[in-house]
Amino acid sequence: MTSASLQRNPSLDDWIEIGADGSVTLRTGKAELGQGLKGAIARIGADGLDVSLDRIRVETADTARGPDEGLTAGSRSMPDSGMAMRQAAAAARAHLLALAAVELGCDVGELSVLDGTVSGGGRSVSYWDLLGGRRFEVEVDPGVEPKQPAALALLGRPGPRIDMLGLVTGTTAFVQDLDQAGTLHARVVRPPGPRSELQSADLDAVRALPGVLAAVADGSFLGVVAEREEQAMRARELLAARARWRVEECLPDDVHRWLLEQEPQSFLLVDGIPVADPCEPTEPPDGAAATVSATYTRPLIMHAAIGPSAALAQWTADGAGLTVFSHSQGVSPLRDSLAQVLAVAPENVRVAHVVGPGCYGHNGADDAALDAALLARAVPGRPVLLKWTREEEHAWEPYGPAMVIEARASVAADGTLLDWSSDVWSTPHTARPIPHPGTSRLLAAGHLADPLPRNMPTPTLTRVGGIHRNADPLYSIARRRVVKRFVEGLALRTSSLRALGAFANVFAIESLIDELATEAGLDPLQLRLRNLADARARAVLETVAERGGWARRPRDQAGRGSGLAFARYKNSDCYAAVLVEASVDDATSQIVLERAVIAADAGQIIDPVGLVNQLEGGFVQAASWTLKERVTFDAARVTSVDWESYPILRFSEVPPIETALLDRPGEPYLGAGEATQGPTAAAIANAVHAAIGLRLRELPFTPDRIQDAALR
Amino acid sequence: MAAAEDTPLLLVLRNELGLRAAKHGCGLEQCRVCTVLVDGEPVPSCVAPAASFEGREIVTLEGLGTPADPHPLQRAFYEESAAQCGYCIPGMILAAKALLDANPSPSDDEIRAALDEHLCRCGTHPRILAAIRRAAAELAR
Numbered sequence: 001m002t003s004a005s006l007q008r009n010p011s012l013d014d015w016i017e018i019g020a021d022g023s024v025t026l027r028t029g030k031a032e033l034g035q036g037l038k039g040a041i042a043r044i045g046a047d048g049l050d051v052s053l054d055r056i057r058v059e060t061a062d063t064a065r066g067p068d069e070g071l072t073a074g075s076r077s078m079p080d081s082g083m084a085m086r087q088a089a090a091a092a093r094a095h096l097l098a099l100a101a102v103e104l105g106c107d108v109g110e111l112s113v114l115d116g117t118v119s120g121g122g123r124s125v126s127y128w129d130l131l132g133g134r135r136f137e138v139e140v141d142p143g144v145e146p147k148q149p150a151a152l153a154l155l156g157r158p159g160p161r162i163d164m165l166g167l168v169t170g171t172t173a174f175v176q177d178l179d180q181a182g183t184l185h186a187r188v189v190r191p192p193g194p195r196s197e198l199q200s201a202d203l204d205a206v207r208a209l210p211g212v213l214a215a216v217a218d219g220s221f222l223g224v225v226a227e228r229e230e231q232a233m234r235a236r237e238l239l240a241a242r243a244r245w246r247v248e249e250c251l252p253d254d255v256h257r258w259l260l261e262q263e264p265q266s267f268l269l270v271d272g273i274p275v276a277d278p279c280e281p282t283e284p285p286d287g288a289a290a291t292v293s294a295t296y297t298r299p300l301i302m303h304a305a306i307g308p309s310a311a312l313a314q315w316t317a318d319g320a321g322l323t324v325f326s327h328s329q330g331v332s333p334l335r336d337s338l339a340q341v342l343a344v345a346p347e348n349v350r351v352a353h354v355v356g357p358g359c360y361g362h363n364g365a366d367d368a369a370l371d372a373a374l375l376a377r378a379v380p381g382r383p384v385l386l387k388w389t390r391e392e393e394h395a396w397e398p399y400g401p402a403m404v405i406e407a408r409a410s411v412a413a414d415g416t417l418l419d420w421s422s423d424v425w426s427t428p429h430t431a432r433p434i435p436h437p438g439t440s441r442l443l444a445a446g447h448l449a450d451p452l453p454r455n456m457p458t459p460t461l462t463r464v465g466g467i468h469r470n471a472d473p474l475y476s477i478a479r480r481r482v483v484k485r486f487v488e489g490l491a492l493r494t495s496s497l498r499a500l501g502a503f504a505n506v507f508a509i510e511s512l513i514d515e516l517a518t519e520a521g522l523d524p525l526q527l528r529l530r531n532l533a534d535a536r537a538r539a540v541l542e543t544v545a546e547r548g549g550w551a552r553r554p555r556d557q558a559g560r561g562s563g564l565a566f567a568r569y570k571n572s573d574c575y576a577a578v579l580v581e582a583s584v585d586d587a588t589s590q591i592v593l594e595r596a597v598i599a600a601d602a603g604q605i606i607d608p609v610g611l612v613n614q615l616e617g618g619f620v621q622a623a624s625w626t627l628k629e630r631v632t633f634d635a636a637r638v639t640s641v642d643w644e645s646y647p648i649l650r651f652s653e654v655p656p657i658e659t660a661l662l663d664r665p666g667e668p669y670l671g672a673g674e675a676t677q678g679p680t681a682a683a684i685a686n687a688v689h690a691a692i693g694l695r696l697r698e699l700p701f702t703p704d705r706i707q708d709a710a711l712r
Numbered sequence: 713m714a715a716a717e718d719t720p721l722l723l724v725l726r727n728e729l730g731l732r733a734a735k736h737g738c739g740l741e742q743c744r745v746c747t748v749l750v751d752g753e754p755v756p757s758c759v760a761p762a763a764s765f766e767g768r769e770i771v772t773l774e775g776l777g778t779p780a781d782p783h784p785l786q787r788a789f790y791e792e793s794a795a796q797c798g799y800c801i802p803g804m805i806l807a808a809k810a811l812l813d814a815n816p817s818p819s820d821d822e823i824r825a826a827l828d829e830h831l832c833r834c835g836t837h838p839r840i841l842a843a844i845r846r847a848a849a850e851l852a853r
Contacts, residue, residue, distance in 0.1 A: 034795075160791065160793050165782070166779065166798075167795040168805065169773065170732070171778075176736060230716065306743060306745060307735055307736065307745065355797070357797055358797035358799065613839060617836060618835065624835075643738060649835075652824045657838050
C-alpha cells in the first residue's frame with residue numbers, strides 16, 4: 001500500500017535516519033498539536049524497526065528537511081504519516097536486514113533483530129554498524145509487508161508519550177519559550193474591528209521609550225520591537241492608546257438570520273459529493289408514522305488556545321533570507337504564503353514547527369508568523385519573538401463558522417427511516433493560508449499600506465468538505481436530499497475548527513433522530529440500530545448502551561435523563577458513540593453533566609492512552625462548546641475578548657467519563673481527534689430532553705436557552 | 713536584575729531567571745497557567761509585580777523535580793499521560809502540590825474545587841484528576 005504521503009516523499013531518507021551514535025531519528029511532515037503525534041510516530045517506528053523507544057527521536061514538520069505532508073488537519077496524522085511511517089520502517093528494516101545478510105554471510109530468513117542488533121549464523125551486527133551516519137539512498141519500497149499485528153511489541157499497549165516527561169517537568173520549549181539570549185520582543189496593535197482603518201499613530205512617542213528599537217506603521221499594521229519583553233508591552237500600550245482609527249460598522253446583529261438572508265451557492269449532495277443540481281424541496285412521504293421538521297443552529301466558536309499565538313522570526317543581516325519558528329498546522333503552505341506577502345523567493349524562507357498551546361484547527365499561528373516576519377524586518381539579523389495578547393487571540397483568530405441546519409425526517413411505524421431532507425447554511429470552514437495571486441489569507445496582509453486583500457474561499461466540492469462534513473446521515477434511508485448552502489461575505493474570518501461542519505451536522509442529525517423516536521414512540525437506540533447496516537457502527541452503539549446502562553435509564557423526565565448519539569467521522573473514519581447522563585438544576589436552569597460514556601472504533605489501536613485522551617478531550621471540548629461557548633460582537637467589533645466574556649468548561653463541570661475502545665488489529669488507523677465532537681452535542685441535547693422534556697436546538701445550551709424553551 | 717520594579721513576576725521568572733515552566737496565558741489572572749507557589753500557596757504571577765513578593769518563598773515547577781528526578785506528582789502525571797498540549801500542566805501540578813500539602817487525601821470534589829480556576833482547553837481534565845489521585849495514593853504510602 002502506498003500512501004499519498006509516500007508518493008509525495010518517496011525517499012526513505014526523508015523519513016528515517018540511522019545515527020552513528022546508536023540513535024534513530026524519525027521525521028514526520030506533520031506537527032505535534034498536542035494530539036500525541038510524536039509518541040505515536042515513535043511507537044510505529046520503534047515497532048517496525050525493532051529498536052527500543054529510548055533510541056528514537058522524532059522531528060516534526062520543517063520546510064528545511066523531512067517529508068512535506070502539507071497540513072496537520074482532518075484527523076489525518078495517523079492515516080497519512082502513521083501509515084507512511086509504518087511502511088518506511090518496514091522498508092528500512094528490510095533494507096538493513098539485506099545489508100546484514102551480506103555482512104554476516106547468511107540468508108535474510110535466518111536473521112533476527114533485537115533492539116537494532118541483527119543476529120545470524122552465530123554472529124551479529126547492529127544497524128549503526130551497517131548504516132550509522134549514512135543515508136539509505138533508496139526509495140521506500142511499497143512491496144515490503146509491514147509486520148502482522150501479533151508481532152508488534154508497542155502498538156496497542158499503554159505507555160507514556162515520549163514527550164510526556166518534558167511536559168510534566170516544564171522543560172519542553174514551546175514557541176512562546178524561545179526567548180534565548182539576544183532575542184528581541186515584539187507586539188502588534190490591532191485595529192478595533194475587522195473593517196477599521198488607521199488614521200494616525202504616534203510613532204515618535206513610542207520610539208522615545210526605553211528599549212524600543214523599532215516602531216512600525218504600514219497601512220493599518222502597527223507594531224513595536226524592543227530589547228525586553230516588558231518594554232515591548234509598555235510600548236504596545238502607548239502605541240494603542242495614541243492610535244486613532246476609523247471604525248466601520250460591518251457586523252450583523254443576528255448571524256443566523258444574516259446567513260439565511262444571503263444568496264448562497266447551493267449544492268445537492270449526491271453520494272456524499274456536492275453537485276450543482278437543482279435542490280428542489282421534497283414533500284414528506286405518505287404512510288409515515290411520524291415526520292419531524294426542526295431547525296438547529298450553532299454560533300461562531302473559538303479555538304481559544306490556552307496560550308496566545310506567537311512566532312519567532314529572524315532575517316539574515318542582508319535581509320534576503322528568513323527563518324520562522326511557528327506553531328502553524330502547515331509549514332510549507334505558510335512558507336509560500338509568507339514569501340508572497342514579503343516578496344521574497346520561497347526557497348529563501350524556512351518555516352519550522354515548534355510546539356505551541358493546543359491547536360484544534362486553523363488558529364492565529366500563521367498570522368502571528370507574518371506579524372513576526374514583518375516586525376523582524378525592521379531589525380535584520382536579530383531574532384524577534386512576537387506574541388499576541390489574550391484579547392488579540394480572542395478577537396482575531398479565524399473562528400469556527402456559525403451554521404443553520406433545517407432538517408426534516410420521516411419514519412415508518414416499524415422504525416424504518418423513509419425520508420430525509422436537510423439544508424445546511426454556513427460560511428467557509430476552510431480558509432487556510434494557501435497562496436493565490438494578488439490575495440492573501442494572512443491577517444496582516446490585508447492591513448498593509450499596499451494590501452493583499454483577503455482571498456475568498458470557494459466551496460469545496462469533494463466528499464470531505466467543511467460545510468457538508470457528516471451532513472449526509474450514515475443511516476440507510478430510502479430517499480434523501482441533503483443540500484449544502486455556501487455563504488460568503490461575513491466580515492469576521494471563519495475557517496477550520498476541530499470537526500468542521502461535522503459538529504453541527506451530527507448535532508442536528510442525532511437530535512432529529514431522537515425527536516423522531518419520541519414522536520413515533522420508538523426507542524432511540526433501536527431506531528438507530530435498525531437503520532445502520534455497518535456492523536462496526538452498530539458495535540459502538542451497542543457497547544455504549546451496555547456500558548451506559550441504557551436499558552435501565554430513568555424515563556420519567558423528573559430532572560435526570562440519558563441521551564445517546566453516534567457518528568462515523570467523515571462517514572469514513574473513526575466510529576464513536578457517546579452516552580450522557582444529565583440533570584437540570586431547577587433553581588439556576590444550569591445543565592449538569594452527571595456522567596458520560598464513550599465507545600469508539602479507530603481501527604488498529606496505536607496507543608490506547610493517547611486514543612482515550614483524544615476521545616475524552618474531544619468530549620470535554622465539545623461539551624464546553626455545547627454548554628457555554630459563543631463568540632459575541634457588536635456592530636463594529638468582537639466583544640468576547642477574555643475568559644470571562646468567553647467562558648469555557650471548568651473542572652467542577654467535567655463529568656466522570658468512561659471510555660470503551662474497540663480494537664481492530666490489522667485494520668487501518670483511523671484518526672480519532674474529532675470523532676466525539678458531534679455526538680457529544682447531540683447526546684447532551686437528548687439527555688436534557690430525557691431529563692426535563694425540553695428540546696434544545698440552538699447552541700450553546702445556556703440557562704437562558706433552557707428558560708426560553710420552557711416558555712415555548 | 714535589569715527588570716523595572718513594576719515588571720510582573722512571570723516575566724522576571726521567565727526572562728531574568730530562565731525559569732520558563734510558568735506560562736503566559738492571559739495576563740488577566742483568569743486562566744492560571746502562570747501559577748507559582750508563594751509560601752506554599754498557588755498564586756498567578758502574570759500581573760503582580762515581582763517587587764511585591766519581596767521576602768516570600770517562590771517555587772516554580774522547576775523547583776519540584778527534573779526529568780532525571782521528577783517529583784511524585786510529576787511522575788504521576790507522566791504515568792497517567794496527563795497532558796495533551798501540556799501548556800496548562802505546570803500550573804496544574806503546582807496547584808495540586810498545594811492541595812496535597814494541605815489535604816493529603818482529597819476527595820474528587822475537593823480536587824475539582826482546588827483546580828477550578830485552572831483552565832485546560834484540550835479537555836485533559838479526566839487524566840489530570842486521575843494523576844492527582846494517583847499521586848495522593850503514592851504519597852500516602
